Amino acid sequence: MCQDCGCGDPEMVPVDLHARILADNDRLSAHNRDHFARLGIFTLNLMGSPGSGKTALLEATAKRLGGSLRLGAVSGDLATDRDAERLRAAGIPAVSITTGSACHLDAQMIHRSLHRLPLSDLDLFVIENVGNLVCPAVYDLGQNANVVTLSVTEGEDKPLKYPVMFAKVGLVILTKTDLLPHLPGVTVSGFAASLARVMPDPKLIPLSALNGDGLDAWISWLSASLARAHNRQSRRSV
Numbered sequence: 001m002c003q004d005c006g007c008g009d010p011e012m013v014p015v016d017l018h019a020r021i022l023a024d025n026d027r028l029s030a031h032n033r034d035h036f037a038r039l040g041i042f043t044l045n046l047m048g049s050p051g052s053g054k055t056a057l058l059e060a061t062a063k064r065l066g067g068s069l070r071l072g073a074v075s076g077d078l079a080t081d082r083d084a085e086r087l088r089a090a091g092i093p094a095v096s097i098t099t100g101s102a103c104h105l106d107a108q109m110i111h112r113s114l115h116r117l118p119l120s121d122l123d124l125f126v127i128e129n130v131g132n133l134v135c136p137a138v139y140d141l142g143q144n145a146n147v148v149t150l151s152v153t154e155g156e157d158k159p160l161k162y163p164v165m166f167a168k169v170g171l172v173i174l175t176k177t178d179l180l181p182h183l184p185g186v187t188v189s190g191f192a193a194s195l196a197r198v199m200p201d202p203k204l205i206p207l208s209a210l211n212g213d214g215l216d217a218w219i220s221w222l223s224a225s226l227a228r229a230h231n232r233q234s235r236r237s238v
């Protein structure tokens with residue numbers, strides 16, 4: 001029941017309850033982070049609008065890596081096991097989290113899914129979040145890095161309209177660049193200009209999962225991020 005304005009709307013979650021939900025989530029995300037650190041796994045929270053190419057990016061990544069990095073994934077979706085099925089078909093151990101009506105994954109959902117994956121055999125664990133540019137940005141899952149996919153068909157203004165997401169991520173993958181020739185007036189520099197206004201340290205990799213353009217830059221970013229995390233971890237354990 002809403003206690004903030006006294007309207008009595010039973011659908012409203014009071015502000016202090018929301019703060020408590022986020023605080024509980026933060027406790028569990030710290031627990032997840034400990035798990036990942038102990039196992040030496042680099043964890044990525046992959047976010048983006050519905051259909052922006054998250055699963056296609058992971059399929060193309062697995063193909064390009066060819067087993068040189070041991071990759072595992074969890075896929076969040078309101079319904080169906082389709083993404084996890086696609087990932088398994090691409091050789092990635094993957095499980096689904098079916099959220100029903102929830103528009104994001106939370107730390108507890110991730111914690112439960114960990115027991116269904118061969119974590120000790122992984123170098124890189126990717127959490128494919130529910131397709132959404134709003135809610136997933138708010139919930140920490142215990143990840144090392146945040147990445148968002150933004151497809152060229154979504155419009156150059158999306159970073160300006162959804163700044164919370166774009167301010168939070170370390171990297172934006174501009175997907176489906178093979179479609180640019182069919183989109184008059186849409187340019188990579190247009191997206192970059194929007195990102196420069198909302199991302200503290202703008203980083204953009206244009207990529208096509210279809211023709212492989214940009215995959216090398218993405219894999220270099222992944223390798224460098226893993227190496228940095230391992231160096232930090234080994235300094236801590238000395």
Ligand SMILES: Nc1nc2c(ncn2[C@@H]2O[C@H](COP(=O)(O)OP(=O)(O)OP(=O)(O)O)[C@@H](O)[C@H]2O)c(=O)[nH]1
Binds near residue numbers: 053055057207209
């Ligand atoms: N032309 C083109 N199409 C792509 C590319 N990447 C993905 N697609 C297509 O875009 C559609 C959505 O791709 P997905 O990988 O399912 O997107 P997603 O972000 O995982 O979608 P949700 O998990 O449902 O949010 C599919 O039809 C893909 O084939 C690309 O690089 N180029």
Ligand SMILES: [Mg+2]
Binds near residue numbers: 054055056083
């Ligand atoms: Mg997907």
